Amino acid sequence: MFGLSFANPAVLYGLWAALLPLVIHLLNRRRTVTVAFSNVALLQALQHDRMRQVKIKQILLLILRTLLIVLLVLAFARPTLTGASGDGRDAGTSAVILLDRSMSMRFRTPDGTLFDRAKTRMEKLLGVFDARDDVQVLLVDSRATPIDGQSADQVRLQLAGLQPGFDHTDFRAGIEAALSHLRASQLPNKELYVATDLARNGWATLPDTLADMSGISVFLLPEQPASIHNLGILDVRLVGDVLQVGRLATLEIEVINYGDVPRGGVPVQAFLNDRRIAQEVVHVPARGKRKLHVRFTPDMSGALSLRVEIGDDDLTADNTRVLVLVIPEKIRVLLIRETPEDTYYLAQALQVAACDVIQKQPDDVTEDILQQADVIYVCHVATLSRGIIDGLHRRLESGAGLGIFLGRQVDIRHYNAQVLPVLLPAMLTSVQGRLGEKATYQTLQSPLPDHPLLVDLQLDGPFHSPKFYAYYGVSPQANTQPVLSFATGTPALLECRIGSGRAVLFSSGLHANLTWNEMPVAGFFLPFMHRLTGYLAVGAFGQANYVVGQTVYRDIRSGNAKEAVLRAPGQEAQTLWPEQQGSRSVWPIGVARTPGLWELFAQERLSDRFAVQVHSQEADLTPISETRLSTLFRGARVAVVTSEMPLSDVVLSQRRGRELWRFMLAGALVFMALEMVMTRSTQTRRDAP
Numbered sequence: 302m303f304g305l306s307f308a309n310p311a312v313l314y315g316l317w318a319a320l321l322p323l324v325i326h327l328l329n330r331r332r333t334v335t336v337a338f339s340n341v342a343l344l345q346a347l348q349h350d351r352m353r354q355v356k357i358k359q360i361l362l363l364i365l366r367t368l369l370i371v372l373l374v375l376a377f378a379r380p381t382l383t384g385a386s387g388d389g390r391d392a393g394t395s396a397v398i399l400l401d402r403s404m405s406m407r408f409r410t411p412d413g414t415l416f417d418r419a420k421t422r423m424e425k426l427l428g429v430f431d432a433r434d435d436v437q438v439l440l441v442d443s444r445a446t447p448i449d450g451q452s453a454d455q456v457r458l459q460l461a462g463l464q465p466g467f468d469h470t471d472f473r474a475g476i477e478a479a480l481s482h483l484r485a486s487q488l489p490n491k492e493l494y495v496a497t498d499l500a501r502n503g504w505a506t507l508p509d510t511l512a513d514m515s516g517i518s519v520f521l522l523p524e525q526p527a528s529i530h531n532l533g534i535l536d537v538r539l540v541g542d543v544l545q546v547g548r549l550a551t552l553e554i555e556v557i558n559y560g561d562v563p564r565g566g567v568p569v570q571a572f573l574n575d576r577r578i579a580q581e582v583v584h585v586p587a588r589g590k591r592k593l594h595v596r597f598t599p600d601m602s603g604a605l606s607l608r609v610e611i612g613d614d615d616l617t618a619d620n621t622r623v624l625v626l627v628i629p630e631k632i633r634v635l636l637i638r639e640t641p642e643d644t645y646y647l648a649q650a651l652q653v654a655a656c657d658v659i660q661k662q663p664d665d666v667t668e669d670i671l672q673q674a675d676v677i678y679v680c681h682v683a684t685l686s687r688g689i690i691d692g693l694h695r696r697l698e699s700g701a702g703l704g705i706f707l708g709r710q711v712d713i714r715h716y717n718a719q720v721l722p723v724l725l726p727a728m729l730t731s732v733q734g735r736l737g738e739k740a741t742y743q744t745l746q747s748p749l750p751d752h753p754l755l756v757d758l759q760l761d762g763p764f765h766s767p768k769f770y771a772y773y774g775v776s777p778q779a780n781t782q783p784v785l786s787f788a789t790g791t792p793a794l795l796e797c798r799i800g801s802g803r804a805v806l807f808s809s810g811l812h813a814n815l816t817w818n819e820m821p822v823a824g825f826f827l828p829f830m831h832r833l834t835g836y837l838a839v840g841a842f843g844q845a846n847y848v849v850g851q852t853v854y855r856d857i858r859s860g861n862a863k864e865a866v867l868r869a870p871g872q873e874a875q876t877l878w879p880e881q882q883g884s885r886s887v888w889p890i891g892v893a894r895t896p897g898l899w900e901l902f903a904q905e906r907l908s909d910r911f912a913v914q915v916h917s918q919e920a921d922l923t924p925i926s927e928t929r930l931s932t933l934f935r936g937a938r939v940a941v942v943t944s945e946m947p948l949s950d951v952v953l954s955q956r957r958g959r960e961l962w963r964f965m966l967a968g969a970l971v972f973m974a975l976e977m978v979m980t981r982s983t984q985t986r987r988d989a990p
Contacts, residue, residue: 395486401497442468470503533619635674646821675841681708698800702837730774767823853890870897
């Protein structure tokens, strides 16, 4: 069944011009022309048959001129017959093929991986094109990468050696590049092919409807497993603060079942520096999750590798998760105070936690001292110089932690105008309550909120809430959030993120005379300060864990190293040279493409470690809905071609098979010649005596 379509349908508006000959003809009929003549001569020349011939020629000229305009307009509109040619190649084709090479295409089936099946279909698809067609192939994961190749044979050679990666799917870049290429093409057939598992997560970043899809044929080539037998490690995280040598820590492991059948007897193992620290067998419900907690005690400091594994299934890429846990030998804490009484209890608590504590007055704080601190506490300081404020801000951005304790001597106007807008957006009001007045007091909210800083802390028994006699009214601004409140709902502890660091503001004081509160002598104080210090110190040790697709730069820790050797999982060793980024010297790792443990060796010894993980949502093969697809490609001709369907037949049935503009143009030339002949013949007869 043939159908007529136009490559340039907008030109069809020019058909209105075909009415011009008729309009001119009608206007000429109404115009009276005065001609001098002799009555006798007129009666002799006026013959009935000749008048009839003149009218017939006028009508024929009108028809010829009208058809001439119609054929010219149609020629420029480029009419084609859909499926009219035997092989569908008479009209040129511009095609873009998007081949999904993300981690989910590693899913194994009896016929090979989904990626292997997609490559087999690509071989068949390339046979639909010839040398006259414009074909571009893009490999799509989180980016769109073109395959080099000027011909189908060259593209086939490139495809043969390709393997799926570990990155996540995001079709936005690929679709945008494809549509830009197709819209710029002048060929009548514009085709977009998408070979993918159709997992919904890969389409999440696209708008609800793609603009200007008219005239484009979209062929979806799905590769999906008949059934899903896959479990994955959804998340592995440390519960609570930073690790310390000899201190019990808790690891939370979350396992997910993507299939519709419950899985029992699933082995879960955890290794710290290749030493097994846990092994359990769990049951995971269908389409459900299972959390388990592993408790362990580190026996050494440094950057330790943590590896969690589960049993084998049809997608092995999400069965292992590697992290790097940084355990500092000591947390370096700087206390900025005006008198020793301002930090007496705080210093005692931090020394018990084996922290390296330095105390300085504001005038003695230098940039070097700030750079050497992992956590900085500002305690009861009335004012801070602009230099210290800027230095604290720079240290926060680079990952250090900051804690601010207020006291009686604090200059509220100075803090509201200069300190807090830079370090922790909040506004202070007057002191609430009375210093040393123990008859009235506030207690902390109970139960404590669900926050990493407060995990496993309880307000009962010897750890009951301390009494607070006085505190500042504090209003959070911008990105600042309350972490802990008093029983009345008034904020007691605020938090915000500045760059890679964390900053907190405690609305009460910690003076040695205990006039603000009794917290320093309460059972709650010691574990809380240990937890707070560890929580603030997390960013100071730098980022140790990334996801596939991220661009990685690592700070140079060996100051004299002029080169380093990078060893990535499954890759050959690579030599790196330092780069300068502002005031930082870094190793340019580049884009992390493979998951696992990455190591840097400088001066013939291990100098740095970091881990790269896969995107957990990439293992979810839940397909995109038909409604979403139809809305997304609204205006295009969409065909879903399964592996059982003959691909070439489906494609050729959608194409414009034969272009007719040459015939239209030839017809216009013929009519133009006839019109000229008839016009000259009429003029000759009119001029004859």
